[in-house]
Amino acid sequence: MKYLNEFRDGETAQKLFREIARVTTRPWAMMEVCGGQTHSIIRNGIDQLLPPGIELIHGPGCPVCVTPLEMIDKALAIASKPGIIFCSFGDMLRVPGSDKDLFRVKSEGGDVRIVYSPLDALKIARESPTRQVVFFGIGFETTAPANAMAISLAAKENLTNFSVLISHVLVPPAMEAIMRSPINRVQAFLAAGHVCSVMGYWQYPPLAERFQVPIVITGFEPLDVLDGIRRAVIQLESGRHEVENAYGRVVNFDGNKPAQQMLENVFEITDRTWRGIGMIPKSGWHLRPEYRNFDAEYKFEVRGIVTKESPLCRSGEVLQGAIKPNQCSSFGTVCTPRSPLGATMVSSEGACAAYYNYGRFIQVEDLATACPVK
Amino acid sequence: MCLAVPGQVKEIFEQGGTRMGRVNFGGITKEVCLAYLPDIVVGDYTIVHVGFAISKIDEESAQKTLQMFRDLGILEEELGVEPVAAPLSVSGP
Numbered sequence: 001m002k003y004l005n006e007f008r009d010g011e012t013a014q015k016l017f018r019e020i021a022r023v024t025t026r027p028w029a030m031m032e033v034c035g036g037q038t039h040s041i042i043r044n045g046i047d048q049l050l051p052p053g054i055e056l057i058h059g060p061g062c063p064v065c066v067t068p069l070e071m072i073d074k075a076l077a078i079a080s081k082p083g084i085i086f087c088s089f090g091d092m093l094r095v096p097g098s099d100k101d102l103f104r105v106k107s108e109g110g111d112v113r114i115v116y117s118p119l120d121a122l123k124i125a126r127e128s129p130t131r132q133v134v135f136f137g138i139g140f141e142t143t144a145p146a147n148a149m150a151i152s153l154a155a156k157e158n159l160t161n162f163s164v165l166i167s168h169v170l171v172p173p174a175m176e177a178i179m180r181s182p183i184n185r186v187q188a189f190l191a192a193g194h195v196c197s198v199m200g201y202w203q204y205p206p207l208a209e210r211f212q213v214p215i216v217i218t219g220f221e222p223l224d225v226l227d228g229i230r231r232a233v234i235q236l237e238s239g240r241h242e243v244e245n246a247y248g249r250v251v252n253f254d255g256n257k258p259a260q261q262m263l264e265n266v267f268e269i270t271d272r273t274w275r276g277i278g279m280i281p282k283s284g285w286h287l288r289p290e291y292r293n294f295d296a297e298y299k300f301e302v303r304g305i306v307t308k309e310s311p312l313c314r315s316g317e318v319l320q321g322a323i324k325p326n327q328c329s330s331f332g333t334v335c336t337p338r339s340p341l342g343a344t345m346v347s348s349e350g351a352c353a354a355y356y357n358y359g360r361f362i363q364v365e366d367l368a369t370a371c372p373v374k
Numbered sequence: 375m376c377l378a379v380p381g382q383v384k385e386i387f388e389q390g391g392t393r394m395g396r397v398n399f400g401g402i403t404k405e406v407c408l409a410y411l412p413d414i415v416v417g418d419y420t421i422v423h424v425g426f427a428i429s430k431i432d433e434e435s436a437q438k439t440l441q442m443f444r445d446l447g448i449l450e451e452e453l454g455v456e457p458v459a460a461p462l463s464v465s466g467p
Binding site: 001002003004006012015016018019022034035036061063089116117118119120139140142143145146149153156157192194195197198220223227246248249250251252256258259262349 | 376377378380382390391392399400407409410411412419421423424425426428429431432433435436438439440443444446447
């Protein structure tokens with residue numbers, strides 16, 4: 001496929017690896033913000049082929065992973081109500097709430113449906129006027145314009161049987177929280193390319209300046225990721241901290257203005273709790289009061305549900321880059337994709353699931369002892 | 375989740391006042407909302423996420439990046455510089 005195959009070429013990848021090795025003189029730790037990038041890195045073994053000392057810290061950019069337990073419990077409460085059609089992206093169905101997940105609600109007779117787009121949920125609402133249809137609107141800035149459009153269309157059509165359980169989170173406040181954390185080790189960011197395709201990267205220069213941290217807008221194909229790493233290393237080695245765009249074919253400085261305008265019309269900034277990380281001020285969106293009729297939290301009166309996170313799961317430390325997934329004692333034993341303790345093991349983009357699916361049961365530094373060269 | 379796939383716009387039409395289109399992803403065609411790309415025309419490539427085209431792919435920029443990849447390391451090869459890193463220090467930076 002055009003724009004995919006060219007950016008997966010093995011020979012060029014080797015060249016980029018050689019180039020990264022050539023420009024690296026010291027160890028550096030950088031964070032790939034987006035779970036899609038984590039998936040690409042682990043699937044292609046990029047982390048294992050980098051020069052020793054270049055560490056990739058897997059960031060919190062997996063919306064399924066950071067949606068708080070409380071929001072899952074609210075979804076479960078709504079989906080369990082009789083007569084409701086509850087629509088969600090597939091990833092959310094296996095995320096454990098306090099005592100069950102959405103698959104369990106479905107097996108108990110709930111009408112839980114997997115949709116590809118919020119527009120599919122809207123279509124179901126139009127076709128089922130006697131049923132209440134609720135869409136689980138999670139995601140980062142990339143997904144929010146789709147959900148905003150669905151809500152805006154529902155309002156325009158005066159649909160009274162469509163609402164959305166909104167749990168949108170924003171990337172720049174999370175990057176700031178990571179840099180402010182006392183356990184932070186991140187020295188450079190590979191910023192999430194598709195978030196920037198919507199938002200542009202005008203928000204990043206003040207971040208780069210304040211925390212003296214290079215930020216490279218990075219894509220998702222192996223060559224994109226390698227080029228992001230190469231540019232970050234060059235900046236780190238020369239003591240620079242600039243915002244650089246390594247994903248120019250998709251991202252420009254301003255981003256998608258019509259999408260940003262729609263977001264402004266439908267949502268307003270709010271504090272959000274991130275699963276495993278905690279509350280980050282002004283790190284999310286909720287519906288503006290004028291769209292309250294479409295807000296499932298109000299419509300189904302689940303705003304009172306308050307849930308504490310489980311202490312068993314160390315996904316918070318994984319999401320902040322403090323530990324790698326295979327450093328958690330539950331990894332691959334009591335916690336697997338079939339029976340996950342936390343959301344990072346559920347989502348295909350979660351760091352724990354990526355490590356599990358690509359067989360990373362052992363840490364790189366232990367490989368030498370486990371497989372001694374004869 | 376923020377997975378977005380490149381595809382080529384094959385057809386543009388209105389549906390209930392919303393700008394929609396058919397986009398071809400390597401042989402598979404899907405209906406996609408084009409409301410956020412008012413300037414996109416048939417034949418353009420776009421990145422699609424959860425049924426929405428969010429960005430038009432800039433062919434010139436893609437070619438520039440690929441050319442930059444081709445040119446990488448050429449100077450070093452000509453000068454005979456070994457493409458091997460200097461020894462890494464053991465302590466952190």
